[in-house]
Amino acid sequence: MNQIITISREFGSGGRELGKRLAETMGLAYYDYEIIKGIADKSGLALAYVNSIVEHHMTEYYPIRIGRSFTVVNKPVTETAVFKAQSELIKELAEKEGGVFIGRCADYILREKRPVRIMIYADLKSRLLRCREKAKSGERLSDEEMRRQIIAVDKRRSRYYEQYTGQKWGVKENFDLCINTSGVKIKEMIPGLVEYMRIFEN
Protein backbone atom coordinates (compact mmCIF):
# COMPACT_ATOMS: atom_id res chain seq x y z
CA MET A 1 0.00 0.00 0.00
CA ASN A 2 1.24 3.50 -0.80
CA GLN A 3 2.06 5.86 2.03
CA ILE A 4 -0.72 7.94 3.57
CA ILE A 5 0.20 11.39 4.83
CA THR A 6 -2.28 13.80 6.42
CA ILE A 7 -1.53 17.50 6.69
CA SER A 8 -3.29 19.62 9.28
CA ARG A 9 -2.47 23.29 9.02
CA GLU A 10 -3.04 26.69 10.45
CA PHE A 11 -4.42 29.19 7.98
CA GLY A 12 -1.56 30.91 6.16
CA SER A 13 1.10 28.50 7.37
CA GLY A 14 1.86 27.13 3.91
CA GLY A 15 0.55 23.65 4.73
CA ARG A 16 -1.16 23.31 1.39
CA GLU A 17 1.99 24.21 -0.55
CA LEU A 18 4.02 21.86 1.60
CA GLY A 19 1.55 19.02 1.03
CA LYS A 20 1.48 19.59 -2.71
CA ARG A 21 5.26 19.70 -3.04
CA LEU A 22 5.65 16.64 -0.81
CA ALA A 23 3.13 14.69 -2.90
CA GLU A 24 4.80 15.71 -6.15
CA THR A 25 8.29 14.81 -4.97
CA MET A 26 7.18 11.49 -3.47
CA GLY A 27 4.99 10.61 -6.45
CA LEU A 28 1.88 10.42 -4.26
CA ALA A 29 -1.68 11.49 -5.04
CA TYR A 30 -2.71 14.85 -3.59
CA TYR A 31 -6.20 15.43 -2.19
CA ASP A 32 -7.43 18.87 -1.37
CA TYR A 33 -10.37 20.52 -3.11
CA GLU A 34 -11.01 17.26 -4.99
CA ILE A 35 -12.52 15.95 -1.77
CA ILE A 36 -15.25 18.60 -1.75
CA LYS A 37 -16.28 17.70 -5.28
CA GLY A 38 -16.32 14.00 -4.41
CA ILE A 39 -18.46 14.54 -1.34
CA ALA A 40 -21.00 16.52 -3.33
CA ASP A 41 -21.24 13.68 -5.86
CA LYS A 42 -21.46 11.08 -3.13
CA SER A 43 -24.00 12.84 -0.93
CA GLY A 44 -26.14 14.41 -3.61
CA LEU A 45 -25.79 17.79 -1.85
CA ALA A 46 -24.98 20.96 -3.74
CA LEU A 47 -21.28 21.64 -4.25
CA ALA A 48 -21.54 25.13 -2.70
CA TYR A 49 -23.25 23.72 0.36
CA VAL A 50 -20.69 20.97 0.85
CA ASN A 51 -17.95 23.54 0.39
CA SER A 52 -19.48 25.80 2.99
CA ILE A 53 -19.51 22.99 5.52
CA VAL A 54 -16.22 21.21 4.85
CA GLU A 55 -14.09 24.08 3.66
CA HIS A 56 -15.43 27.06 5.53
CA HIS A 57 -17.29 25.32 8.35
CA MET A 58 -19.98 27.93 8.03
CA THR A 59 -22.96 25.76 8.82
CA GLU A 60 -24.46 28.36 11.08
CA TYR A 61 -25.43 30.41 8.05
CA TYR A 62 -27.30 27.58 6.37
CA PRO A 63 -30.59 26.76 8.06
CA ILE A 64 -32.35 23.79 6.56
CA ARG A 65 -35.76 24.17 4.94
CA ILE A 66 -38.35 21.61 5.93
CA GLY A 67 -41.67 22.09 4.20
CA ARG A 68 -42.51 25.76 4.62
CA SER A 69 -40.35 26.62 7.58
CA PHE A 70 -36.67 27.02 8.16
CA THR A 71 -35.32 25.09 11.07
CA VAL A 72 -32.01 24.28 12.67
CA VAL A 73 -33.21 20.94 14.05
CA ASN A 74 -32.11 19.05 10.99
CA LYS A 75 -28.87 20.91 10.50
CA PRO A 76 -26.72 18.45 12.47
CA VAL A 77 -28.21 15.61 10.46
CA THR A 78 -27.09 17.21 7.20
CA GLU A 79 -23.72 18.07 8.65
CA THR A 80 -23.36 14.54 9.83
CA ALA A 81 -24.34 13.25 6.38
CA VAL A 82 -21.61 15.41 4.87
CA PHE A 83 -19.07 14.19 7.39
CA LYS A 84 -20.10 10.60 6.69
CA ALA A 85 -19.70 11.05 2.93
CA GLN A 86 -16.38 12.78 3.55
CA SER A 87 -15.17 9.92 5.76
CA GLU A 88 -16.15 7.27 3.25
CA LEU A 89 -14.54 9.12 0.36
CA ILE A 90 -11.29 9.80 2.22
CA LYS A 91 -11.10 6.15 3.28
CA GLU A 92 -11.72 4.95 -0.27
CA LEU A 93 -9.09 7.24 -1.74
CA ALA A 94 -6.53 6.26 0.91
CA GLU A 95 -7.29 2.58 0.38
CA LYS A 96 -6.95 2.88 -3.38
CA GLU A 97 -3.54 4.42 -3.66
CA GLY A 98 -2.60 6.32 -0.50
CA GLY A 99 -1.72 9.97 -0.93
CA VAL A 100 -1.37 13.29 0.80
CA PHE A 101 -4.61 14.57 2.38
CA ILE A 102 -5.01 18.22 3.31
CA GLY A 103 -7.14 19.00 6.36
CA ARG A 104 -10.73 17.76 6.57
CA CYS A 105 -10.14 15.61 9.68
CA ALA A 106 -8.29 13.06 7.50
CA ASP A 107 -5.81 12.38 10.34
CA TYR A 108 -8.74 11.23 12.47
CA ILE A 109 -10.78 9.58 9.73
CA LEU A 110 -7.80 7.48 8.63
CA ARG A 111 -6.51 6.73 12.14
CA GLU A 112 -6.86 2.96 11.74
CA LYS A 113 -4.61 3.05 8.70
CA ARG A 114 -1.94 4.77 10.79
CA PRO A 115 -1.16 7.66 8.46
CA VAL A 116 1.83 9.92 8.97
CA ARG A 117 0.19 12.89 10.66
CA ILE A 118 1.85 16.24 10.06
CA MET A 119 0.84 19.57 11.60
CA ILE A 120 1.99 22.79 9.93
CA TYR A 121 1.97 26.03 11.90
CA ALA A 122 3.66 29.40 11.99
CA ASP A 123 3.70 32.65 13.91
CA LEU A 124 1.17 35.31 12.98
CA LYS A 125 3.75 37.52 11.26
CA SER A 126 4.74 34.77 8.82
CA ARG A 127 1.12 33.83 8.22
CA LEU A 128 0.19 37.41 7.44
CA LEU A 129 3.10 37.57 5.00
CA ARG A 130 2.06 34.34 3.26
CA CYS A 131 -1.57 35.46 3.02
CA ARG A 132 -0.43 38.80 1.61
CA GLU A 133 1.66 37.07 -1.07
CA LYS A 134 -1.21 34.81 -2.04
CA ALA A 135 -3.94 37.47 -1.96
CA LYS A 136 -5.50 38.36 -5.27
CA SER A 137 -4.27 41.68 -6.59
CA GLY A 138 -7.73 43.22 -6.16
CA GLU A 139 -7.87 42.19 -2.51
CA ARG A 140 -7.02 45.06 -0.22
CA LEU A 141 -7.40 43.86 3.33
CA SER A 142 -5.51 45.78 5.97
CA ASP A 143 -3.10 43.80 8.18
CA GLU A 144 -5.61 44.00 10.99
CA GLU A 145 -8.45 42.69 8.80
CA MET A 146 -6.22 39.87 7.55
CA ARG A 147 -5.15 39.02 11.08
CA ARG A 148 -8.79 38.81 12.12
CA GLN A 149 -9.55 36.60 9.10
CA ILE A 150 -6.70 34.22 9.96
CA ILE A 151 -7.89 33.88 13.54
CA ALA A 152 -11.51 33.39 12.47
CA VAL A 153 -10.66 30.64 9.95
CA ASP A 154 -8.61 28.74 12.53
CA LYS A 155 -11.36 29.11 15.09
CA ARG A 156 -13.85 27.54 12.67
CA ARG A 157 -11.41 24.75 11.75
CA SER A 158 -10.77 24.05 15.38
CA ARG A 159 -14.49 23.94 16.26
CA TYR A 160 -15.30 21.68 13.31
CA TYR A 161 -12.41 19.32 14.08
CA GLU A 162 -13.25 19.03 17.74
CA GLN A 163 -16.94 18.44 17.02
CA TYR A 164 -16.27 15.48 14.73
CA THR A 165 -13.19 13.92 16.32
CA GLY A 166 -13.62 14.65 20.00
CA GLN A 167 -9.96 15.65 19.94
CA LYS A 168 -8.42 19.05 20.52
CA TRP A 169 -7.22 20.62 17.28
CA GLY A 170 -3.50 21.23 16.72
CA VAL A 171 -2.24 19.46 19.85
CA LYS A 172 1.22 18.00 19.19
CA GLU A 173 0.40 14.66 20.83
CA ASN A 174 -1.97 13.90 17.93
CA PHE A 175 0.79 14.26 15.33
CA ASP A 176 3.95 12.48 14.28
CA LEU A 177 5.62 15.70 13.26
CA CYS A 178 4.81 19.37 13.90
CA ILE A 179 6.56 21.83 11.64
CA ASN A 180 6.94 25.54 12.25
CA THR A 181 7.17 27.31 8.88
CA SER A 182 7.89 30.79 10.32
CA GLY A 183 10.46 32.53 8.17
CA VAL A 184 11.28 29.35 6.25
CA LYS A 185 10.88 28.64 2.54
CA ILE A 186 8.52 25.67 2.11
CA LYS A 187 10.38 24.52 -0.99
CA GLU A 188 13.62 24.10 0.95
CA MET A 189 11.95 21.84 3.52
CA ILE A 190 11.02 19.14 1.05
CA PRO A 191 14.28 17.16 0.58
CA GLY A 192 14.69 16.65 4.35
CA LEU A 193 11.02 15.79 4.82
CA VAL A 194 11.01 13.26 1.97
CA GLU A 195 14.04 11.58 3.55
CA TYR A 196 12.36 11.69 6.98
CA MET A 197 9.18 10.05 5.62
CA ARG A 198 11.21 6.90 4.90
CA ILE A 199 11.09 5.91 8.57
CA PHE A 200 7.35 5.39 8.23
CA GLU A 201 7.55 3.23 5.11
CA ASN A 202 7.21 -0.11 6.87
Add this chain to the structure above:
Amino acid sequence: MNQIITISREFGSGGRELGKRLAETMGLAYYDYEIIKGIADKSGLALAYVNSIVEHHMTEYYPIRIGRSFTVVNKPVTETAVFKAQSELIKELAEKEGGVFIGRCADYILREKRPVRIMIYADLKSRLLRCREKAKSGERLSDEEMRRQIIAVDKRRSRYYEQYTGQKWGVKENFDLCINTSGVKIKEMIPGLVEYMRIFEN
Protein backbone atom coordinates in the same frame (compact mmCIF):
# COMPACT_ATOMS: atom_id res chain seq x y z
CA MET B 1 29.39 30.36 13.31
CA ASN B 2 28.47 26.71 13.73
CA GLN B 3 24.85 25.68 14.00
CA ILE B 4 23.15 25.77 17.40
CA ILE B 5 20.46 23.17 18.05
CA THR B 6 18.53 22.88 21.31
CA ILE B 7 16.69 19.71 22.23
CA SER B 8 13.86 19.81 24.74
CA ARG B 9 12.49 16.41 25.58
CA GLU B 10 9.93 14.51 27.56
CA PHE B 11 11.44 11.94 29.92
CA GLY B 12 11.86 8.62 28.12
CA SER B 13 11.25 10.06 24.65
CA GLY B 14 14.77 9.34 23.39
CA GLY B 15 15.65 13.04 23.07
CA ARG B 16 19.10 12.54 24.47
CA GLU B 17 19.92 9.72 22.03
CA LEU B 18 18.55 11.78 19.16
CA GLY B 19 20.63 14.79 20.17
CA LYS B 20 23.79 12.72 20.51
CA ARG B 21 23.34 11.02 17.15
CA LEU B 22 22.47 14.30 15.45
CA ALA B 23 25.59 15.97 16.89
CA GLU B 24 27.82 13.05 15.86
CA THR B 25 26.46 12.94 12.32
CA MET B 26 26.61 16.71 11.87
CA GLY B 27 30.04 17.00 13.48
CA LEU B 28 28.73 19.32 16.18
CA ALA B 29 29.67 19.50 19.85
CA TYR B 30 27.22 17.81 22.22
CA TYR B 31 26.37 19.33 25.60
CA ASP B 32 24.50 17.39 28.19
CA TYR B 33 25.96 16.43 31.56
CA GLU B 34 29.06 18.50 30.74
CA ILE B 35 26.97 21.57 31.52
CA ILE B 36 26.41 20.49 35.13
CA LYS B 37 30.15 20.07 35.68
CA GLY B 38 30.82 23.46 34.11
CA ILE B 39 28.24 25.23 36.27
CA ALA B 40 29.73 23.72 39.42
CA ASP B 41 33.17 25.00 38.40
CA LYS B 42 31.80 28.41 37.50
CA SER B 43 29.59 28.94 40.53
CA GLY B 44 31.77 27.32 43.15
CA LEU B 45 28.79 25.22 44.28
CA ALA B 46 29.09 21.49 44.94
CA LEU B 47 28.59 19.28 41.89
CA ALA B 48 25.88 17.21 43.63
CA TYR B 49 23.99 20.36 44.56
CA VAL B 50 24.14 21.82 41.06
CA ASN B 51 23.04 18.48 39.70
CA SER B 52 20.08 18.37 42.06
CA ILE B 53 18.93 21.76 40.84
CA VAL B 54 19.62 21.64 37.12
CA GLU B 55 19.17 17.96 36.43
CA HIS B 56 16.57 16.87 38.94
CA HIS B 57 15.05 20.24 39.87
CA MET B 58 14.82 19.01 43.43
CA THR B 59 15.61 22.23 45.22
CA GLU B 60 12.78 21.69 47.66
CA TYR B 61 14.84 18.95 49.34
CA TYR B 62 17.88 21.15 49.86
CA PRO B 63 17.37 23.80 52.53
CA ILE B 64 20.28 26.19 52.85
CA ARG B 65 22.25 26.41 56.11
CA ILE B 66 22.87 29.88 57.41
CA GLY B 67 24.82 29.95 60.65
CA ARG B 68 23.15 27.40 62.90
CA SER B 69 19.75 27.26 61.32
CA PHE B 70 18.37 25.84 58.12
CA THR B 71 16.30 28.22 56.10
CA VAL B 72 14.56 28.37 52.78
CA VAL B 73 14.89 32.15 52.53
CA ASN B 74 18.13 31.96 50.58
CA LYS B 75 17.14 29.05 48.40
CA PRO B 76 15.84 31.14 45.49
CA VAL B 77 19.06 33.19 45.58
CA THR B 78 21.15 30.04 45.19
CA GLU B 79 18.83 28.69 42.52
CA THR B 80 19.10 31.98 40.68
CA ALA B 81 22.89 31.89 40.99
CA VAL B 82 22.89 28.43 39.46
CA PHE B 83 20.62 29.54 36.63
CA LYS B 84 22.87 32.56 36.02
CA ALA B 85 26.00 30.39 35.87
CA GLN B 86 24.13 27.96 33.61
CA SER B 87 23.05 30.77 31.28
CA GLU B 88 26.54 32.20 31.03
CA LEU B 89 28.11 28.81 30.38
CA ILE B 90 25.57 27.82 27.74
CA LYS B 91 26.03 31.17 25.97
CA GLU B 92 29.82 30.82 26.05
CA LEU B 93 29.72 27.29 24.65
CA ALA B 94 27.27 28.27 21.91
CA GLU B 95 29.34 31.30 21.01
CA LYS B 96 32.55 29.28 20.86
CA GLU B 97 31.55 26.57 18.44
CA GLY B 98 27.78 26.06 18.41
CA GLY B 99 26.57 22.55 19.18
CA VAL B 100 23.62 20.47 20.30
CA PHE B 101 22.32 21.42 23.76
CA ILE B 102 20.10 19.01 25.69
CA GLY B 103 17.43 20.55 27.94
CA ARG B 104 18.40 23.04 30.66
CA CYS B 105 16.36 25.90 29.16
CA ALA B 106 18.98 26.31 26.40
CA ASP B 107 16.24 27.12 23.88
CA TYR B 108 15.29 30.14 25.99
CA ILE B 109 18.81 31.08 27.13
CA LEU B 110 20.08 31.13 23.54
CA ARG B 111 16.99 32.76 22.03
CA GLU B 112 18.90 35.77 20.73
CA LYS B 113 21.19 33.49 18.74
CA ARG B 114 18.14 31.97 17.06
CA PRO B 115 18.93 28.29 17.62
CA VAL B 116 17.01 25.51 15.90
CA ARG B 117 14.63 24.50 18.66
CA ILE B 118 13.53 20.86 18.61
CA MET B 119 11.02 19.23 20.96
CA ILE B 120 11.05 15.45 21.34
CA TYR B 121 7.99 13.70 22.76
CA ALA B 122 6.26 10.32 22.71
CA ASP B 123 3.24 8.53 24.07
CA LEU B 124 3.47 6.97 27.51
CA LYS B 125 3.69 3.41 26.16
CA SER B 126 6.79 4.20 24.10
CA ARG B 127 8.37 6.12 26.93
CA LEU B 128 7.80 3.24 29.35
CA LEU B 129 9.41 0.90 26.83
CA ARG B 130 12.45 3.16 26.35
CA CYS B 131 12.88 3.59 30.13
CA ARG B 132 12.62 -0.17 30.56
CA GLU B 133 15.32 -0.77 27.96
CA LYS B 134 17.64 1.77 29.55
CA ALA B 135 17.02 0.73 33.16
CA LYS B 136 19.92 -0.84 35.00
CA SER B 137 19.55 -4.59 35.33
CA GLY B 138 19.21 -4.26 39.13
CA GLU B 139 16.34 -1.79 38.76
CA ARG B 140 12.97 -3.44 39.20
CA LEU B 141 10.35 -0.77 39.02
CA SER B 142 6.85 -1.91 38.12
CA ASP B 143 5.21 -0.31 35.09
CA GLU B 144 3.06 1.76 37.42
CA GLU B 145 6.08 2.97 39.40
CA MET B 146 7.92 3.81 36.18
CA ARG B 147 4.88 5.62 34.83
CA ARG B 148 4.71 7.71 38.00
CA GLN B 149 8.44 8.46 37.75
CA ILE B 150 8.08 9.64 34.13
CA ILE B 151 5.22 11.95 35.04
CA ALA B 152 7.05 13.29 38.11
CA VAL B 153 10.24 14.07 36.15
CA ASP B 154 8.31 15.94 33.46
CA LYS B 155 6.38 17.84 36.10
CA ARG B 156 9.63 19.02 37.66
CA ARG B 157 11.11 19.90 34.27
CA SER B 158 8.01 21.81 33.37
CA ARG B 159 7.94 23.73 36.66
CA TYR B 160 11.65 24.59 36.42
CA TYR B 161 11.34 25.71 32.80
CA GLU B 162 8.31 27.89 33.43
CA GLN B 163 9.89 29.48 36.49
CA TYR B 164 12.99 30.62 34.61
CA THR B 165 11.62 31.37 31.17
CA GLY B 166 8.09 32.57 31.83
CA GLN B 167 7.07 30.30 28.96
CA LYS B 168 4.93 27.19 29.04
CA TRP B 169 6.99 24.04 28.66
CA GLY B 170 6.56 21.83 25.57
CA VAL B 171 4.21 24.13 23.63
CA LYS B 172 4.74 23.67 19.89
CA GLU B 173 4.73 27.41 19.17
CA ASN B 174 8.07 27.70 21.00
CA PHE B 175 9.77 25.18 18.68
CA ASP B 176 10.83 24.92 15.06
CA LEU B 177 10.16 21.21 14.98
CA CYS B 178 8.29 18.83 17.30
CA ILE B 179 9.04 15.17 16.79
CA ASN B 180 6.95 12.28 18.07
CA THR B 181 9.23 9.29 18.67
CA SER B 182 6.43 6.81 19.52
CA GLY B 183 7.23 3.45 17.98
CA VAL B 184 10.07 4.85 15.87
CA LYS B 185 13.76 3.98 15.94
CA ILE B 186 15.75 7.13 16.76
CA LYS B 187 18.67 5.97 14.62
CA GLU B 188 16.49 5.89 11.50
CA MET B 189 15.36 9.49 12.00
CA ILE B 190 18.84 10.96 11.70
CA PRO B 191 19.42 11.09 7.90
CA GLY B 192 16.16 12.98 7.31
CA LEU B 193 16.74 15.33 10.22
CA VAL B 194 20.30 16.13 9.15
CA GLU B 195 18.99 16.99 5.69
CA TYR B 196 16.17 19.06 7.21
CA MET B 197 18.62 21.04 9.38
CA ARG B 198 20.15 22.47 6.19
CA ILE B 199 17.26 24.91 5.84
CA PHE B 200 18.46 26.67 8.99
CA GLU B 201 22.07 26.98 7.89
CA ASN B 202 21.89 30.57 6.69
